[in-house]
Amino acid sequence: MTVDGPAVLCERLTHIYRDDEGTEVTALDEVELRVRRGEAVALVGPSGAGKSTLLTLLAGLVRPTAGRIVVDGEDVVSLSERALLRMRARKLGMVLQTPGRNVLPYATARQNVAFAQRSGTLTRAERRAEAAELLESVGLDEHADRPARLLSGGQQQRLALAVALAGRPALLLADEPTSQLDRRTGDAVISLMLAAREQRGTALVVVTHDRHVSDALDTEYAIHDGRLEAGSWLRSASLGHHRPGLEGDRS
Numbered sequence: 001m002t003v004d005g006p007a008v009l010c011e012r013l014t015h016i017y018r019d020d021e022g023t024e025v026t027a028l029d030e031v032e033l034r035v036r037r038g039e040a041v042a043l044v045g046p047s048g049a050g051k052s053t054l055l056t057l058l059a060g061l062v063r064p065t066a067g068r069i070v071v072d073g074e075d076v077v078s079l080s081e082r083a084l085l086r087m088r089a090r091k092l093g094m095v096l097q098t099p100g101r102n103v104l105p106y107a108t109a110r111q112n113v114a115f116a117q118r119s120g121t122l123t124r125a126e127r128r129a130e131a132a133e134l135l136e137s138v139g140l141d142e143h144a145d146r147p148a149r150l151l152s153g154g155q156q157q158r159l160a161l162a163v164a165l166a167g168r169p170a171l172l173l174a175d176e177p178t179s180q181l182d183r184r185t186g187d188a189v190i191s192l193m194l195a196a197r198e199q200r201g202t203a204l205v206v207v208t209h210d211r212h213v214s215d216a217l218d219t220e221y222a223i224h225d226g227r228l229e230a231g232s233w234l235r236s237a238s239l240g241h242h243r244p245g246l247e248g249d250r251s
């Protein structure tokens with residue numbers, strides 16, 4: 001189903017972690033974010049700034065302390081656990097920071113991709129061809145029949161991206177997707193994400209410390225101490241890319 005409106009909308013999004021002693025850490029503080037369909041957003045900022053927290057909240061893996069999150073027309077905060085699972089399967093692709101968490105260890109690379117594919121209107125042969133193409137595009141065609149647990153960290157990271165894209169998500173969330181890759185392989189990963197955006201209008205939200213990655217995307221937001229910095233859109237505006245919605249952009 002195609003839904004009007006942005007791919008992501010966060011309003012006054014706040015998240016506070018509390019440890020066993022009751023000490024509070026405000027990881028996100030009234031974040032306002034709007035990501036258009038097909039927009040490629042980089043989230044940058046120092047360690048501990050709140051980037052991964054924002055991704056996990058967008059994915060509905062953690063419920064926020066306060067605020068609103070809408071992903072592809074679905075109000076993530078108010079969904080039941082069951083509806084959240086469905087939403088994730090239908091609309092989200094995720095590449096988490098720890099490669100092993102993204103894949104089924106005992107399934108082969110090919111099976112991992114096949115499990116994530118949507119049945120949709122494709123025939124079995126078409127699905128097989130699409131899976132092979134995805135594996136080739138992340139350089140894993142020669143490892144297609146190896147169990148994921150036997151792949152290296154960087155290979156698992158690439159497999160995670162193939163799996164994430166296999167579901168044709170409206171939104172791809174990626175946490176440091178190139179952190180274990182050399183420049184050439186990292187470039188291939190960036191190209192693949194941008195191709196999904198071009199071909200299917202997938203919106204991308206990518207946490208990265210890699211300037212090479214953020215430079216390739218449309219828009220950059222900086223997070224410091226849980227606050228999304230206004231003004232970080234200037235770079236994209238000056239390049240003629242989309243201007244993100246910190247300031248009431250409603251297109």
Ligand SMILES: Nc1ncnc2c1ncn2[C@@H]1O[C@H](COP(=O)(O)OP(=O)(O)OP(=O)(O)O)[C@@H](O)[C@H]1O
Pocket residue numbers: 017018019025026027045046047048049050051052053054
């Ligand atoms: N499960 C948790 N319990 C308590 N505090 C947490 C938890 N997860 C994160 N934090 C704290 O929340 C803040 C934001 O952490 P987060 O992991 O979102 O930062 P980050 O920008 O992704 O950092 P990095 O670049 O190092 O991955 C940090 O102060 C961190 O210590």
